[in-house]
Amino acid sequence: MDFITEINLEVDKKSWIDNLKRIGSSTTYQLPSWLEIYKNSFNSVPHYITVKNSNHEVVGQLACIIHNDFVWHNSNTVSKFLSKKLNLGCILNWSYGPIISEKYDENLILYEILAAVDEIISKNNIILVNGSSSPFDKFNLNIFENFGYLEKKWSTYVLDLTKLDSDLLSNFNKKIRYDVRQAEKNNLQFEVVSDKKQFVEFAKFAVTTKNLSGESRKWNPIFYDNYWNLTSKSGSHQGFLVRHENEILGTINTLNFNGNVVQAGVANSSKSKFNAGTFLTFKTIEWLFQHKQNIFDFGGANPNPTNEKEKQIDFYKSKWGGTKKEYSIYSKVIDRTKLNLTSFMKSPTRITKKIFKKFISIK
Secondary structure, three states, rough: OEEEEEEEEEOOHHHHHHHHHOOOOOOHHHOHHHHHHHHHOOOOOEEEEEEOOOOOOOOEEEEEEEEOOHHHOOOOOOHHHHHHHHOOEEEEEEOOOOOOOOOOOOOHHHHHHHHHHHHHHHHOOOOEEEEOOOOOOOOOHHHHOOOOOEEEOOOOEEEEEEHOOHHHHHHHHHHHEEEHHHHOOOOEEEEEOOOOOHHHHHHHHHHHHHHHHHOOOOHHHHHHHHHHHHHHHHEEEEEEEEEEEEEEEEEEEEEEOOEEEEEEEEEOOOHHHHHHHHHHHHHHHHHHHOOOOOEEEOOOOOOOOOOOHHHHHHHHOOOOOOEEEEEEEEEEEEHHHHHHHHHHOOOOOHHHHHHHHHHHOOO
């Protein structure tokens, strides 16, 4: 069968979304509004790949985005200046895609989409491509390998909300039930983020908590303005938080589309004695169940944990009784020299330590 493949910088949003809705695995990550957050905040450039059959029926879609300024948004002025001069840090990215109709040969459609990605690469100064599949799609790895991609296995836990008993707490193990009841005795308050003021408080807590845990995050009011305006308008975001005596102890950020809910971010206070994390997760699941969502995807975890933190993340997500599903992260290096230089300029201290450690081991 002959296919028609199109690459566009803009699409008819309603038509794009309607086609996504026909495929059960589609998520917020493939919505135009998701890409527009980065377009409006960092001048990133969305690209929409559409594959149609001879009857002009859409059989494949991929929303991907070219990042340049976004890569450097936490960097110093000198790094930003040099990156522009040297064309560094230009990365093509997609998440939970492509979205392909099961009615036709998925391999042929995947080939068409990856060929279109190569066309985008050839017309831009891209040094790296990163993409991830959906946990519900199993693509032919040979096709990705033929296009020069490397695969890394990743995993998530997916809870089928449609199969839960209406006595919700009874669906979970004894330890979870105990922790939730203890949290209720501690007078924890569960809140659903419903306005921008509350969202700003929710987002600032997440940024502060991540920094305290050793990650490097900066408060970016333009990004969070766009995040709120675009996701609240499309209905694709829902935030949840838990408080004790007006102090936030934890937050969960979810992305919702087509009945598929993905946990896109979690932040927890160090005050673990309140069992806030378990309470917040349970109340989030309860809210999603009551609002008739289909599945809750707990978000990525390393299927083969390499340190204690990764083991704890995997254990916490596993204890909710979801099905463990593997998916793939694909990467393709276009310019190794520029990628190495970008990595060095982003984290010169970390790279230098790594080189020094390697040198010592050789000696």
